[in-house]
Amino acid sequence: MLKTICYISDSCQEESLDTLKALYSKAKNNNSKYNITGILIYSNSNFLQVLEGDQTSVDATFKRISLDRRHRNIFKVINIDIQQRIFEDYNFGFTIVNNNNKELDSLYEYLEWLRKADNTLANKVVNMVENFIAQKTAKH
Template identity: 35%
Template sequence: MLIRLTYASRARNLGPMDVKDILESSKRNNQALGVTGALCLSNGIFLQCLEGDRAVVNALYHRILLDPRHQDPAILDFDEVTHRQFSAWSMGLVSAVADNQSLFLKYASGPEFDPYQMRPVALRAFFNELIQNTRWIG
């Protein structure tokens, strides 16, 4: 069964090379597992969407929970899907740089982007728009 899981967590003790390391290891590991997805970083908050087999994504999420760079993890959306949204990436990264800031703010309920406050329908729309309109790293 193909599923999509979206979660958020607050970055803890994140150094300048950590994001690059997270992206590289995610790409390598996810490809081997058949997992695709996207990782966003804004205001010290990770927002990640993972797609793949239910058991594989579940195990991967539980491994992420053990990573000391994440705190306050929360599953924001979980759904069975008929196809992958991120089939081109084992993991793509987008950050709230100036080029992308207006899109992040479009979905913000306040002055800063906070995915913890977003409903699943807004998260899905946000990722759909990210795929079409932003500059991805990875």
């Protein structure tokens, strides 16, 4: 059975670009090993991540993340069984939100494509991601 978990969290420190790239590389390798797809977004010391895949793998991954001392105030926004993956075609992308960002443009294109699929869960995730980004870019 497939499952998705979406969470937001605070980083315990301001992350440098090099630290974020290393974190993303490790996350991408681990998620690939466990056949987990999704997205990871970082902005203003906050993370939003969507994990999707086999229920056991997603739960185990989230447990590892929740025990990671680099996070605090972890809040699960979505925790449900799914019929199909939303981000399967996105190749576990990582986006650092800033005002001049090709990755952010690519993410918005993908979110728009998802919105056109008219899938209720996908639309809920799309709205949540867009709201997270909007809040973060408004602070700049």
